[in-house]
Amino acid sequence: MKCDYACGTAEHGTSRRQFLGGLATGVGALTLGGSDSWIPVAAAEQLKQSQKRILTFFLHGGVSQLESWDPKPNTIWGGPFRSIATSVPDIRISELLPFTAQQMHHLALVRGINTKNSGHGPGQIQMTTGRNPMGAEQPHLGAVAAKALTPPSFSLPGHILIKGGGNSGGPAAYLGPRFAAVTLEDGKAPQHSQLPETVSGEAETRRQEFRRSANDRFAGRRRTADTDAYTLSFDQARDLMARRDVFDASKEPAREQERYGQSEFGQHCLLARRLLEEGVPFVQVNHSNYDTHYENFDYHLEQLGEFDRPFATLVNDLHERGLLADTLIVVMSEMGRTPRINPRYGRDHWGTAWSVCLGGAKVARGAVVGKTSSDGMSVVDREVDHGHLFHTYLQAVGVDTKQEFVIGGRKFPIADPAKGPIAELLA
Amino acid sequence: MNEEPQKANDDKKPPAPAAPESGETAEVKADPGKTHVVATWKYERPLTACRFDPLGRFVFVGAEDYTVQRFDMKDGKLTPLLGHESWCRAIGFSPDGKTTFTGGYDGRLLWWQTDADSPTPLRAIAAHNGWIRALAVSPDGQLIATCGNDQLVKVWNAADGSAIHTLTGHESHVYNVAFHPDGQSLVSCDHRAIFRHWNLSDGKELRTFSAPALYKYDDKFRAHIGGARSLAFSGDGKLLAAGGTTNVTNALGGILECAAASIDWESGKLKLLHVTKEKNRGTIWGLAWHPDGYWIGMSGGRNALLVFWKPDQAEEFAKFAMPEIGRDFALHPDGLQAAVAMAESQVRICRLTAKTA
Known part of the structure; x- marks a missing residue:
């Protein structure tokens, strides 16, 4: 049924296709303010075939660059760990990441980050929104990705946080709650996604029929974007309940579970793979905690020891399953x-001087951008910040970050207009 | 006291005074309440460990530049021992003092001539996959025990470096190891404060026990903290003390309190948890049994605090604080001196006696 909104607004803003700059020319002219459902069938098929995804690992507390991506052994502040060779000649990373080192040819490093901030809260906002924490709330990378990358009629959430410690959140801000993070606490399925035992299947069917009938009657006279959103959320919830197994990593074969290990993080990585294979556009896996003011080396040994193998396994699996070309990975x-x-x-x-690891999608494999001083205290080459990274992440999955979201008639730049992508990282 | 050490082979500087105060005799008895600093010897990098050799001639320290440094107790003369490729926090000696053993975070165990003018490793073996966290030498000097992040305890022939036992069973990093004074067995303690008692004759595990007060899993940060950061037997072998932390409220932030668990060796049960009267945010990095019948612990965290505990009292009967942050402690074989390795790139030599005029 065509929607004649009572309020006369087009709440959905820019269509998904419009953000996907790489596909724009292939699917013809773009329509501002259109609904996702207007995408031609041929274009939808094309989008499905090249579904882009983003997988982020958020190492809460602040992982040490010296114990991970930018080791400086036997220097004044290098600490006790040594560096090891990787699958890319001339790239060495910490000995705490031996499995990741073998996957380096799928990855790249940004070693010249200066976010001019040393606080947890502001840093988290910077790194997940690409903006400094001032003024109005900005949407999380996951919300932007969900808005830009979620296929039409996709029945699962587009923005999922697998929370193993660390903060919740993943605000959608002006993009609306549809794109906010759905949190899988401790890797469990979304809350209340199982039919209560006291409600029989027959009763549930009757309830839903009654709801639809009432909705249709109301929509016939007072249909608005809000009522559509409500209807959509009910339909999504029912789809999600029907596909609850998607969120259950224990459904994976025992051999797969063994490959990822029985640690919480290992199982969360396996769950992330499961979700990506289902086409979820954005998955964030939290790993906690790296805020090591005390015994940094013991805790990095412990935490990165848990991180390394499952992460490397997932990178390799995405490659072998043909998903890496369309999936951006960021640590x-x-x-x-x-x-x-x-x-x-x-x-x-x-x-002031730290690192991020990324790979997949359009990221140049084996690249290293930026350099820190021999004592690690400052960036000496190709300094970048969170704004540049945010552009880079989205452009790596084909989103034109020079575009704007149009919400309620207002324009919101997708990424900080004062910044741009790290061009040499994009193949 | 001269505050600066003399560098090896630097004959241009006059020798510094010896650490012992002049006029004191060997009959002087330790008086912990009178503890004071008699020398501060600096190095160019933060220190990680310290030990006196059995003859009391030297104090050896590990440093963050991968070196071990030897200070001569007579004059503070400094001699480097170059050989490790990471930090060294494990130092031991043959009972006759002739040979020094060092274990590094590079997993290597090195042999040195203790008093060599220009020490070079006499032997090097790849002992562990990952850090060697601690080593101990058997009372008869024939065996060396090492432990590390590969969750193994290994026993070596001190004479030739050959492997005698590889002891398996720990399920986390092994933090410390000690020989029982009777020379018949060995105890090790891991990150989860699980102790394993080993028979030296056949390498079999005799029993396990734990000290839960020294371990915590921090739910918020999903991190384990605990284990014996220091380990020592009483002189008669009836007590085993493990130093570490307790009452952890923030593992990664170091919000915790120093403590030492005194364990009845026969039963393997906790006898007493030694703590401080005023809560001290630190870790008992060093622990020793004094021949006069009490424990000395060194807590490092907010300062360097020497704590003196009688075996039957939970709280200390004496203490001595230094403003720097301690990372290791050693008791001199004369029982009258102690060394504390500091994060602030220096070792402080303390005397456990009244000051002399």
Whole structure:
């Protein structure tokens, strides 16, 4: 049924196709303010075939760049760990990541990040929104990705957070709650996604028929974008309940579970793979915690020891299953850690010179952009910040970050207009 | 006291005074309440470990530049021991003092001539996959025990470096190891504060026990914290003490309190948890049994605090604080001196006696 909105607005803003700059020329002219359902069938098929996805790992607390992507062994603040060779000649990473080192040819490093911030909250906002935390709330990368990449009639949430410690959240801000994160607490299916035992299947069917009847009657006279959103959310919830197994990593074969290991993070990586294979456009996996003011080296040994193998397994699986070309992977934190080792064997907060690892999609494999000084205290080549990274992430999956969202008649730049992508990272 | 050490082979500087205060005799008895600093010897990098050799001639320290440094107790003369490729936090000696053993975070165990003018490794073996966290030498000097992040305890022939036992069973990093004074067995303790008692004759595990007060899983940060950061037997072998932390409220932020668990060796049960009267945010990095019958612990976290505990009292009967942050502690074989390795790139030599005029 065609929607004649009572309020006369086109709440949906820019269509998904419009953001996908790489596909725009292939599917003809774009329509501002159109509904996703207007995408021609041929274009929808094309989109499905090249479904883009983003997978982020958020290492909460601030992983140490010196114990991960930018090791400096036997320097004044290098700490006790050594560096190891990787599958890319001339790239060495910390010995704490031996499995990841074997996947380096699928990955790239940004070693010259200066976010000019050393706080958890501001850093998290910077790294997930590409903006500094001032003024109105900005949408999380996951919300932007969900808005831009979710296929038409997709029945699962487009923005999923697999939370193993760390913060919840993933605000959609002006994009609307449809694109906010659906959180899988401890990797479990969304809350209330199972029919209560006291409600029989027959009763549920009758309830839904009554709801539809009432909705249709109301929509015939007072249909609005809001009522459509309500209807959609009910339909999505029912679809989600019907596909609840998608969120259950234990449904994977025992051999797969063994490959990922029985740690919480390992199972969360397996769940992430399952969700990506179902086409979920944005999945974030939290890993906690790296805020190691005390005994930094022992805790990085523990945490990265847990991170390394499942992460590397997932990177390789995405490659072998043909998904890596369309899936951006990012390993980020809210900041790095001080090169200076404090008296308690800790490293403190440091946003002045640190690193991010990324790969897949259009990211140039095996690239290293940026360089820090020999003592790790400053960026000495190709300094970038969260704004540049945000552009890069989205452009790596084909989103034209120079576009704007149009919400309620207002224009919102997708990414910080003052910044641009790290061009040399985009193949 | 001269505050600066003399560098090896630097004959241009006058020798610094010896650490012991002049006029004191060997009959002087330790008086913990009178503890004071008699020397501060600096190095150019933060320190990670310290030990006196059995003859009391030297104090060896590990440093963050992968070196071990030897300070001569007579004059503070400094001699480097170059050989490790990472930090060293494990130092031991043959009972006659002739040979020094060092274990590094590079997984290597090195042999040195203790008093060599220009020490070079006499032997090097790849002992562990990952860090060697601690080593111990058997009372008869024939065996060396090492432990590390590969969750293994290994026993070596001190004379030739050959492997005697590889002891398996720990399920987390092994933090410390100690020989029982009777020389018949060995105890090790891991990250989860699980102790394993090993028979040296056949390498079999005799029993396990734990000290839950020294371990916590921090739900918020999903991190394990605990284990014996220091380990020592009483002189008669009836007590085993493990130093570490307790009452952890924020593992990664170091919001915790120092403590030492005193364990009845025969039963393997906790006898007493030694703590401080005023809560001290630190870790007992070093622990020793004093021949006069009490424990000395060194808590490092907010300062370097020497704590003196009688075996039957939970709280200390004496303490001595230094403003720097301690990372290791050693008791001199004379029982009258102690060394504390500091994060602030220096080792402080303390005397456990009254000051002399």
